[in-house]
Amino acid sequence: MACPKEGEKAKKARASEILKALKALYPGARTELKHENPFQLLVATVLSAQATDKSVNEATPALFARFPDAKALAAATPEEVEPYIRKIGLYRTKARNLVALARRLLEDYGGEVPRDKEALMRLPGVGWKTATVVLGAAFGVPGIAVDTHVARLARRLCLSEARTPEKIAEDLEALFPKDHWVFVHHALVLHGRYVCTARRPRCGACPLAPHCPSRQV
């Protein structure tokens, strides 16, 4: 659906209303970056592709106890890794990819996670979304990581009509104050997961509906 014509000023005001509604709706959503262990964050983020965050969170403690860093993971075979990530699904492919990732990390960067977005994206299994998450949560580089949830909501709310994650992120970052980016990202993910779902959005139960050009009655 096409978004209605709207001036920049009106759009920004609407974004502000949306932010306010999200604050009320998700008071527990993250507001600050976590500064996690770069390697473990990278692995967890790669694992989250086509997987539920819940399954990833349950699997990672044991995985990192056994393979705490790139060196340990690079020395493993995919078969050794599989048992630790079985419950995540697609585990065969993921185990292969994870070991390949660790080996590249070890060969090209001495086992460290590079802080550069282009370098991160050159790693196997790492695309724009994963690179953005890692730069943010591991190194404190601000940026809205646009995943399928965020992309869908940004477009439904007519906060962006762009198609690529990069462009959508640009639009969102222009609409919300930088110190709210972390919250906006997390809140949109939660909302996309539970209310504004891909298939049948629950517009009737959505507090954002008054500000949403795409709402269904």
Added chain:
DNA sequence: ATCCCGAGGG
């Protein structure tokens, strides 16, 4: 556009 090749949920 399609594959990946599975667990968990509605």
Added chain:
DNA sequence: CCCTCTGGAT
């Protein structure tokens, strides 16, 4: 049972 799941590579 069918479908989804915080993607990335081809």
